[in-house]
Amino acid sequence: MTLNRRDMLRAGVGVASFALTERLFVSPIMSQVAEARAARGYMLPKLPYAADALEPHIDARTMEIHHGKHHATYVENVNKALAEHPQLQQKDPIALLRGIEQVPSDIRQTVINNGGGHVNHSLFWNMMAPNAGGEPTGEVGRAIERAFGGFDKLKTAFNDAGMKRFGSGWAWLVVGRGGNLDVLSTANQDSPFMQGLSPVLGVDVWEHAYYLKYQNRRADYLAAWWNVVNWDYVNELYGQARA
Numbered sequence: 001m002t003l004n005r006r007d008m009l010r011a012g013v014g015v016a017s018f019a020l021t022e023r024l025f026v027s028p029i030m031s032q033v034a035e036a037r038a039a040r041g042y043m044l045p046k047l048p049y050a051a052d053a054l055e056p057h058i059d060a061r062t063m064e065i066h067h068g069k070h071h072a073t074y075v076e077n078v079n080k081a082l083a084e085h086p087q088l089q090q091k092d093p094i095a096l097l098r099g100i101e102q103v104p105s106d107i108r109q110t111v112i113n114n115g116g117g118h119v120n121h122s123l124f125w126n127m128m129a130p131n132a133g134g135e136p137t138g139e140v141g142r143a144i145e146r147a148f149g150g151f152d153k154l155k156t157a158f159n160d161a162g163m164k165r166f167g168s169g170w171a172w173l174v175v176g177r178g179g180n181l182d183v184l185s186t187a188n189q190d191s192p193f194m195q196g197l198s199p200v201l202g203v204d205v206w207e208h209a210y211y212l213k214y215q216n217r218r219a220d221y222l223a224a225w226w227n228v229v230n231w232d233y234v235n236e237l238y239g240q241a242r243a
């Protein structure tokens, strides 16, 4: 009788042998993701707050479905795609996206869609928090001032990127290779990591992110979303991207 990885996990084999060596993201949620994958593939991270914590800006039902169904499905599908590729499954999901050209062509688009979805959403939950929003703070606040000439100008550029994304995708604030901040939009679940960029703030503009509360009013969703931006986490990501 041979044991597959799931059997071994049930038996408690192999879990303790895992050592956390990658520290791309120091937040608990990303550590949780990293620790899980060695044993059983990527894992849906817990929301860092209650589903209703972002009310009234983001409603609880949207959070429940978005996290518990949409994000869960990305995790399930990327694990399925990588099931025959343990050497890829062991990579940090961000490293997987950064090296997307090394993923076999027959599963590459599936990994882009679902691995991208997993990483994008894992970041997104942390980029939001209750009792957050307001003006950007710290190092990233000063960098926004230098790069855009103020927070209002960043918001205009970012909202514009989100509004002009036709169909589904994301708007991002990223750190480029030269360490500069930039605003851009990606389609579907395409990750800025695939372009060698490091996202520090992103907003999901798929309809599933806002339709229950805002229906077709994406602009209203974007306006409200700034009230939940977690600048502490944005600063954390900014520091890591520049390190």
Ligand code: MN3
Pocket: 066, 070, 121, 204, 206, 208, 209
């Ligand atoms: Mn989404």
